[in-house]
Amino acid sequence: MITIEKQIEKILLETVKNLYADKELKPVEITVATNEKFGDFQSNFAMMNSKIIGGNPRAIAENIVNNLVINEVIDKIEIAGPGFLNIFLKDSLLGDIVKKISKEKYEFNELNMKGDVIIDYSSPNIAKRMHIGHLRSTIIGDSIKRMYKFLGYNVVADNHIGDWGTQFGKLIIGYRNWLNQDAYKENAIEELERVYVEFTRQSEEHPELEDQAREELKKLQDGDQENYRLWQEFIKVSLDEYEKLYSRMGITFDTYYGESFYHNLMPGVVAELEEKKIAVEDQGAKVVFFAEEDKLHPCIVQKKDGAFLYATSDIATVK
Structure with a gap:
């Protein structure tokens, strides 16, 4: 199904070609009417091309209206101000679109759909609760994903999670020293945040903890089995918690390639x-x-x- 704008554009383009075939005209542009009193769509074609055509914009608009090609889309066109075209659609067209809208897909053949559209959004940090900034990114990113999919692009939605860095050495120290297992079972992320804060507090009195954390991080980066297991556990409990929000909002991702992947x-x-x-x-x-x-x-x-x-x-x- 062709969009209404493209249908109107085709009709006006055919009309102006009949009238001004010898002119190198600027393209026909259709916009949604700013006020329903002024029709369904509008075009400032006459004003944009008045110098090229060589005439008064309002006179050009009248010429277009008087010579409009026969069609099943436009009910009438009214001229406003210095030459705006206010376009009113036929009720029969709108009824036909309503019938088709759930059965036929719109065509966007003018778009270049080569390649993939890769969208990186949401991107929470492992072992931390999502904040309003993550929610904002999640909503905007998924909206963009849905629009591109609707247009027909091949879309890859990637949740680039923060799953690497110095915080994991601190978390490993905190997990081993101050974790409350009951609280961890009740709300893993909240408890991991608590032990992270506890590490910060303890390291003020015991600065050697910072060196220990760097050592644990180095062990993780070198593939230490126990640290790697804890790191994977932190990721799993975090993603499980984030999924509660994603599922409520109907949001899915194709990949979860976090920082560690690279x-x-x-x-x-x-x-x-x-x-x-x-x-x-x-x-x-x-x-x-x-x-x-x-x-x-x-x-x-x-x-x-x-x-x-x-x-x-x-x-x-x-x-």
């Missing part, structure tokens, strides 16, 4: 940036500097201790 790609990303002389070494770190006119802060892609940053993960994700 961890092994990041050394190659930094190497490529250096090879192409995009990143340079600065005080032991690998940094991308921008032209002064760009007014952008330098982007660190690898710290001097070898650690990668969010920027590195994002580049790897795009790649």
